Amino acid sequence: MALPLAALALLSTLFLVPRNIDTDASIPFAEVELEQRLRTQQITAPYFSGQTEQGHMVAVTSETARPDPDDPKTTIAENVFARIDTTAGQTYTATSDIGLADSQYQEVTLEGDVVMTTSSSYTITTEEMIISLREIRAESGAEIFAEGPLGTLNAGRMALRPADTTDDIYLFFTNGVKLIYNPKDFER
Secondary structure: OHHHHHHHHHHHHHHHOOOOOOOOOOOOOOHHHHHHHHHHOOEEOOEEEEEOOOOOEEEEEEEEEEEEOOEEEEEEEEEEEEEEEOOOOOEEEEEEEEEEEEOOOOEEEEEEEEEEEEOOOOEEEEEEEEEEOOOOOEEEOOOEEEEEOOEEEEEOEEEEEEOOOOOOEEEEEEOOOEEEEOOOOOOO
16 A cells, blocks of 8 residues: 555656746757758748639749849749649649749749659650749740650650630640650550
8 A cells, every 4th residue: 555655656746846947948959050041041841822814723832942142033942843733624743853933024944854744644854944823834945855645755845835815725846846656555
């Protein structure tokens, strides 16, 4: 009987005896990390989304973003992911190592290992792509390589935009298009 009472008394002293708590203690961050964040004014996991006048959705997110020290209208983002959802149900996603967001022209320039995938099973790779944040428009700034249901395709340029006055969104390939037709499921 004495042992359980002694254990209860010992346990109660853990909670009832006041301890000194340092209320002035700072949050434990490395001094180097704090200096770097203050110097670069970095934002973690920024997210932008909007809707065009026609109802298409555009969203861009990245791992980090910081202002360009040389150009106040530009934001430099790392590990960028962009998504375009059209009113017709088409989806286009793009990823890149670096993104430069231009607040004046409302567009993002993706650079370095840019990969665009489409809901129609195409994968397009390039070194640079400009995506508008106000309208459905994306253009490669360099040569592209694409793989899809029809085969492989190389072209000097690629553009994603509406055709003429309609609201239908199309991929356009120009400047020396080379298609190697290789249908996967060919039936007569």
